[in-house]
Amino acid sequence: MKKHNYSAGPCILPQEVFEKSAQAVLNFNNSGLSILEISHRSKDFVAVMEEARALVLELLDLEGKGYQALFLQGGASMEFLRVPYNLLKENGKASYLDTGTWAAGAIKEAKAFGETIVVASSKGENYNHIPKQYEIPADADYFHCTSNNTIFGTQMKDFPNTNIPIVCDMSSDIFSRQLDFSKFDLIYAGAQKNMGPAGVTLVAVKEEILGKTGRAIPNILNYQQHIDKESMYNTPAVFAVYTSLLTLQWLKNLGGIPGIEKINEAKAKLLYTEIDRNPLFIGTAVAEDRSTMNATFLLKDETQAAAFDKLWKDAGISGISGHRSVGGYRASMYNALPLESVQVLVDVMQEFEKTIS
Amino acid sequence: MKKHNYSAGPCILPQEVFEKSAQAVLNFNNSGLSILEISHRSKDFVAVMEEARALVLELLDLEGKGYQALFLQGGASMEFLRVPYNLLKENGKASYLDTGTWAAGAIKEAKAFGETIVVASSKGENYNHIPKQYEIPADADYFHCTSNNTIFGTQMKDFPNTNIPIVCDMSSDIFSRQLDFSKFDLIYAGAQKNMGPAGVTLVAVKEEILGKTGRAIPNILNYQQHIDKESMYNTPAVFAVYTSLLTLQWLKNLGGIPGIEKINEAKAKLLYTEIDRNPLFIGTAVAEDRSTMNATFLLKDETQAAAFDKLWKDAGISGISGHRSVGGYRASMYNALPLESVQVLVDVMQEFEKTIS
Numbered sequence: 257m258k259k260h261n262y263s264a265g266p267c268i269l270p271q272e273v274f275e276k277s278a279q280a281v282l283n284f285n286n287s288g289l290s291i292l293e294i295s296h297r298s299k300d301f302v303a304v305m306e307e308a309r310a311l312v313l314e315l316l317d318l319e320g321k322g323y324q325a326l327f328l329q330g331g332a333s334m335e336f337l338r339v340p341y342n343l344l345k346e347n348g349k350a351s352y353l354d355t356g357t358w359a360a361g362a363i364k365e366a367k368a369f370g371e372t373i374v375v376a377s378s379k380g381e382n383y384n385h386i387p388k389q390y391e392i393p394a395d396a397d398y399f400h401c402t403s404n405n406t407i408f409g410t411q412m413k414d415f416p417n418t419n420i421p422i423v424c425d426m427s428s429d430i431f432s433r434q435l436d437f438s439k440f441d442l443i444y445a446g447a448q449k450n451m452g453p454a455g456v457t458l459v460a461v462k463e464e465i466l467g468k469t470g471r472a473i474p475n476i477l478n479y480q481q482h483i484d485k486e487s488m489y490n491t492p493a494v495f496a497v498y499t500s501l502l503t504l505q506w507l508k509n510l511g512g513i514p515g516i517e518k519i520n521e522a523k524a525k526l527l528y529t530e531i532d533r534n535p536l537f538i539g540t541a542v543a544e545d546r547s548t549m550n551a552t553f554l555l556k557d558e559t560q561a562a563a564f565d566k567l568w569k570d571a572g573i574s575g576i577s578g579h580r581s582v583g584g585y586r587a588s589m590y591n592a593l594p595l596e597s598v599q600v601l602v603d604v605m606q607e608f609e610k611t612i613s
Numbered sequence: 614m615k616k617h618n619y620s621a622g623p624c625i626l627p628q629e630v631f632e633k634s635a636q637a638v639l640n641f642n643n644s645g646l647s648i649l650e651i652s653h654r655s656k657d658f659v660a661v662m663e664e665a666r667a668l669v670l671e672l673l674d675l676e677g678k679g680y681q682a683l684f685l686q687g688g689a690s691m692e693f694l695r696v697p698y699n700l701l702k703e704n705g706k707a708s709y710l711d712t713g714t715w716a717a718g719a720i721k722e723a724k725a726f727g728e729t730i731v732v733a734s735s736k737g738e739n740y741n742h743i744p745k746q747y748e749i750p751a752d753a754d755y756f757h758c759t760s761n762n763t764i765f766g767t768q769m770k771d772f773p774n775t776n777i778p779i780v781c782d783m784s785s786d787i788f789s790r791q792l793d794f795s796k797f798d799l800i801y802a803g804a805q806k807n808m809g810p811a812g813v814t815l816v817a818v819k820e821e822i823l824g825k826t827g828r829a830i831p832n833i834l835n836y837q838q839h840i841d842k843e844s845m846y847n848t849p850a851v852f853a854v855y856t857s858l859l860t861l862q863w864l865k866n867l868g869g870i871p872g873i874e875k876i877n878e879a880k881a882k883l884l885y886t887e888i889d890r891n892p893l894f895i896g897t898a899v900a901e902d903r904s905t906m907n908a909t910f911l912l913k914d915e916t917q918a919a920a921f922d923k924l925w926k927d928a929g930i931s932g933i934s935g936h937r938s939v940g941g942y943r944a945s946m947y948n949a950l951p952l953e954s955v956q957v958l959v960d961v962m963q964e965f966e967k968t969i970s
Contacts, residue, residue: 264652274639277638278638330847331687337833455852476690490688494812537880
């Protein structure tokens, strides 16, 4: 039976990516060698890294605008540390928007470095919305936000105007919707949602914001070092970078971000319409802040959970149990999840309504 | 034609590992899902992580001795930073042995943190040997060494006795030879030689040495955080950990480290015997410090290089060009390189001798 994988991340990637990357594990570029055993300095892999870095900037429409794309290791959690190391001045201050668990994690690492101001937080309402009214200190070294909150199913639709650099953790919605990415001075994203397998992190940084802190930066944490070494300061995560390139190529062939955005909007509309229509369910995020990537919802009557769970499991759906912070269900609809899978879930919700009434 | 992959890393892994990991990319554990799309919190992957962590301690004979094994990200270069963050006291000092490019890299990161003493260095002789006569300050917080120097083809055969914690970067010879691993308080190794693909780093640490610096440690760099979260502080490199587990299982089935050590010694003996016998070649490392993993050698007459290069390429050999720091040739004979591949290289060297004379 076909599986409908709603996992929140690591998550579904395009089927053709699985096939091509499995083939590369056996025989990469018809070289007779596995992608796992080739040197990262080999001509074939250098070409992969160069194409991947260029394709990131092309898809984000950041070409020729002073940005560099890097494929680093350590996940978004490592960028929580690299960002203040590279941008927070010795006696400066940072400003952060607290919209969920991961935003809070970024704030925690920054606080160990220096003055860190939280401009607004929705923690008191269990992060069910994105704060809108806040002021960003004009003298802060940067403003940090999280574009999509995987756990709570919220997503920033607008971003503030400010003269200070904007840093955005886009781990769970990068490459999913059209934005003016040049509004951001530094974007980072763990690969394992819309870009590739776990084990590589994308960074797109406007080079001119670097080198201004007066702080000594360890080499491995220094973005400028990684830029100077063309993202090969040390051995990169070869397989994860290659699989990311395959996913980016798939996206380009689909029409890039404008192409996938239409599909993502259709998927989100289909599911949220059912959540709102079906009397047995209720969404947890404030409607205007609902994420197109992660839809969080509850059964109004939790005693019905076992019966509902059996239905979706029988339909081949996996990965929609909610995070413990919210409970209920979380349907993650990343780029590679087909509309057909969302239809299967909606059908299950409607079938469940019939069996209950 | 069969390839003989002498790449210095990433490097050859066992053929059965390529086959099993390619299969897992298509269908992991017969789940109908790819290893690339499953949650790191799924039962199946938690079992992988637990088995991999336990197998590391079993193979190194560190079970029940207070050690924890972790699978982290960032390569050995990230451990160059994590080590002083976790072990170097606020006003303490560290001691390092300088045996090559990577040892020097570790020293550079440590120096940014505090007083760092280099107890000895072979840099003046282009790192062609391991310094033997040196004193380790008894009041240093730890002593750091590099067990095998990939670029220069040297390997530590003995390790100093000291009462302070010993930290060892074993990236290029871990799991290759029998040692009393309990002599070391912290061992780390980038996976991409004897353990798995690039993108994951093994750390085995004696837990009692942690938490003594008085230093605030960023969460992502804090070994104790990773231990407390059972190596899932953040999303691990799922595929790289799984492939490492397959390689560790292969090693266990071969008889563990005692089993592979015999094979590695036979390979090294075969090649070094030929280097010493063949009048056209000369080894670059001092004989007593020669590495069983990386044999570095030169043509006595460099004008013969094109002719020799053609021969080994025609024989299906790849990856034996030397590092620019040493020149000539470097034959890396990691665990998964078959003895047969070494025989092919030796045959080529003998054939070359005949064509020249």
